[in-house]
Structures are given as C-alpha cells and as structure tokens.
Amino acid sequence: MSEQVNNQGKQKQSNAQAPLVKEDLRVIEGVPFITGAIFDCDGTLLDSLDAWRGIEGVLAHEAGVEVSTEERALFTTFTIPEVATYFHEVYALGKNVSAVQDLINEYMMNYYHNEATLLPGVRVFLESCARANVAMSVASSSASAYLEAGLTGTGIREYFSAVVSVDDVGASKREPRIFNYSRELIGTPKATTWGFEDSVYAMNTLHAAGYPVLGLYDEGEKITFTELQSIADLSIRSFDEIRISPDGLFVSLL
Numbered sequence: 001m002s003e004q005v006n007n008q009g010k011q012k013q014s015n016a017q018a019p020l021v022k023e024d025l026r027v028i029e030g031v032p033f034i035t036g037a038i039f040d041c042d043g044t045l046l047d048s049l050d051a052w053r054g055i056e057g058v059l060a061h062e063a064g065v066e067v068s069t070e071e072r073a074l075f076t077t078f079t080i081p082e083v084a085t086y087f088h089e090v091y092a093l094g095k096n097v098s099a100v101q102d103l104i105n106e107y108m109m110n111y112y113h114n115e116a117t118l119l120p121g122v123r124v125f126l127e128s129c130a131r132a133n134v135a136m137s138v139a140s141s142s143a144s145a146y147l148e149a150g151l152t153g154t155g156i157r158e159y160f161s162a163v164v165s166v167d168d169v170g171a172s173k174r175e176p177r178i179f180n181y182s183r184e185l186i187g188t189p190k191a192t193t194w195g196f197e198d199s200v201y202a203m204n205t206l207h208a209a210g211y212p213v214l215g216l217y218d219e220g221e222k223i224t225f226t227e228l229q230s231i232a233d234l235s236i237r238s239f240d241e242i243r244i245s246p247d248g249l250f251v252s253l254l
Helices: 004-015 048-061 069-074 080-091 095-112 122-131 144-153 175-185 202-206 226-231
Strands: 036-039 135-140 162-165 194-197 213-216 232-236 241-242 250-252
Touching: 004 241, 036 069, 036 175, 048 069, 048 080, 048 095, 048 241, 080 095, 122 135, 122 241, 135 144, 135 175, 144 162, 162 175, 175 194, 194 202, 202 213, 213 226
Parallel strands: 036 135, 036 194, 135 162, 194 213, 213 232
Antiparallel strands: 241 250
16 A cells, blocks of 8 residues: 555656746757667666665675676676676575576565665656657566566666566667667667666677667766767766757757
8 A cells, every 4th residue: 555655656657847948948969860769777777776786795795706897897787687696606605596587586676576666867858858759668687576666666667668688588788678668569660769878788789689779877887977978879977967959859958
C-alpha cells in the first residue's frame, strides 16, 4: 500500500511540472533531430549506480577479498551472469554461479524497489520527448526484473514502448545487438534514433553502429567533460539542461 501511495504521489508531482514555454527554447544547431530514443537506465535515467558499486562490495566481502580498481572498471562492462561467474570462478564465491546470482538478485531487487530514484531533470525531459511523439525504449545491462521495478517505482515506465535487457539478446553493450533490437521494437530510423548513455564504452558501440549519441557526464568514467564532448554528439551534465521541442529538435536551457 505504501508503494502505491508513493507512486501516486510521484505521478502527481509529474503532472504538476511546469510546461515548456517558448522563452525557454534555444535550438541546438548541427545535430540530427530525434524521432526515437534508446535510453540506458542506471546512471542515465535512475540514480542507481550506487547499487552496482554496492553489490561489488557485498560480493567482495562475502568472498573475503578486496577487488582492484581495474576489476571495478571491468565490472562496469559485465552482465549480471558475467559478474556472478567472475566471483565464483576467480574467488570461489558460492557453491555455483547460480548461488552467486541469487545473492545479487536479492540485493538488487531490494534496491530497485525501495531506493532507486530519478536523476535530475529526467521526468521533464521524458515528457518533452513524449510531447514530440518520440518513440522511446530502454536498453540496459540490468536484468529485466530490476528495470521493471526501478522504472515502475519511479513512475516513468509508461514512457517506454520497450524495455530491453542484455539478457534478452544474449550480448553485452560491447556489441550493438541490444541497440539494434531496441530500435527495431520502436520502429524508428537509425539516423534519427539517439542513444542516451553515461558509459563511454557503450557510447563507442553506438557510434560504431551508426547512431547519434547523447552523453551524460559521469565522473566515475574517469574522463573530463571536454573529453566526453569529443566522444558524444551532444554532452550534458544533467537532463535539466535540455528539452525536445514539439517538432523534435534538441533545445538548450542554458
């Protein structure tokens, strides 16, 4: 019951957001307009990266080890089964890989149900996309159950026609398969289907596959904002900085 009340409260907050007014708009020149959007979830829509960093600590504690900085960087590119396999095979955690996955699932489901929140500006930006009839999907390294819990709990699930996990396509974001499949589900041209990411390796995959990319700055990626600007077609620090105009153009609020 408390979750239902919280969700209703979040929805009322969403409905109360001020509409985008003409004076706010400054069209960003030199980038494609948008008809479709493929959003990463963790660190892009949801403030949930602490869950991923936290589970690494939980697994390391259970295994009685300390993971290195290099390993933490490696884990950001892993799927859940790959993380579970790594801790079982390298550190002998759990009686089998499935047992490690169960430990991860219990921790993560609790987090997504009870602690995940939206990053600044996300709800209003999604609403501007919806008003412009932008078809939207989510493509994430997280398990489908985590995604559904987090997106539903924060009140934004309704914006997305498709929610895709790497588990659904059998490949990580090191390959373009998840992005291509997500785009097929929403039925938009590649040239005007933008990928929204905070992870540099995923941005590189999108670019190599021919997608325009918006990069959301994440200090955890160990690059400067200037370096991000050289990687992505558009770079922002927060969704508070941009909107989509009714005719599908990116506009700046800065």
